[in-house]
Amino acid sequence: MKLLIFAGSTRQHSFNRKLAHVAADLARASGAAVTHLELADLDIPMYNADLEAQGTPPDVMRLKQILFEHPAWIICSPEYNASYPALLKNTIDWASSPVKSDPAWTDEFKFSRGKVVGILSASPGALGGLRSQSHLAPLLLNVQCWVAPRNFALGHAGTAFDADGRLLSDLHRQKVQAVIDQVLLAATRLTDAGSGPA
Numbered sequence: 366m367k368l369l370i371f372a373g374s375t376r377q378h379s380f381n382r383k384l385a386h387v388a389a390d391l392a393r394a395s396g397a398a399v400t401h402l403e404l405a406d407l408d409i410p411m412y413n414a415d416l417e418a419q420g421t422p423p424d425v426m427r428l429k430q431i432l433f434e435h436p437a438w439i440i441c442s443p444e445y446n447a448s449y450p451a452l453l454k455n456t457i458d459w460a461s462s463p464v465k466s467d468p469a470w471t472d473e474f475k476f477s478r479g480k481v482v483g484i485l486s487a488s489p490g491a492l493g494g495l496r497s498q499s500h501l502a503p504l505l506l507n508v509q510c511w512v513a514p515r516n517f518a519l520g521h522a523g524t525a526f527d528a529d530g531r532l533l534s535d536l537h538r539q540k541v542q543a544v545i546d547q548v549l550l551a552a553t554r555l556t557d558a559g560s561g562p563a
């Protein structure tokens with residue numbers, strides 16, 4: 366199963382980027398073909414329809430293709446003001462905007478329809494960014510993803526990782542693994558069911 370993992374942070378010492386690394390390692394050990402995407406590697410401006418009218422940026426086209434090619438995604442979301450950050454919104458807004466000049470990308474939800482998505486979050490706070498998840502899930506449903514019922518919010522993230530970015534607690538690792546297992550199971554079942562996740 367092709368699994369895409371990305372975090373909604375570009376911060377150097379981001380807890381969500383660390384969590385994405387942990388999830389990627391666990392998913393590879395579970396047999397998934399993992400693509401770990403760093404949003405910092407994409408040159409994507411703030412969405413602006415006037416800018417878009419001059420041509421969709423090349424990295425948005427790259428982003429659409431990467432998202433489309435993976436039936437399963439794991440997103441690690443920071444929490445800003447009890448929601449997910451602008452970086453994630455901007456990324457998904459660009460991905461969902463049809464490219465009128467390209468017949469392959471006139472379908473707004475081609476990049477996302479039927480994807481099985483697991484949501485993780487991490488925060489220094491006690492709730493672990495759980496409130497970001499309650500906003501991110503409806504966004505993903507709107508772009509026609511299947512959101513996995515299992516999730517995990519890593520609280521007190523400042524003390525949860527060792528110096529090499531590994532999770533210190535077995536329980537935390539098990540919680541991440543449970544989300545991965547459910548995403549891989551559901552994506553495999555939906556893909557086996559016929560025409561790929563629908």
Ligand code: FNR
Pocket residue numbers: 373374375376378379380381382443444445446447448487488489490491492493494
């Ligand atoms: C935050 N942070 C935060 N944390 C939280 O648990 N609930 C919140 O509502 C907020 N709000 C918030 C707003 C803004 C503008 C910032 C910059 C930060 C703290 C946030 O969780 C912390 O900075 C994390 O470290 C961000 O995630 P990364 O970059 O470590 O992945």
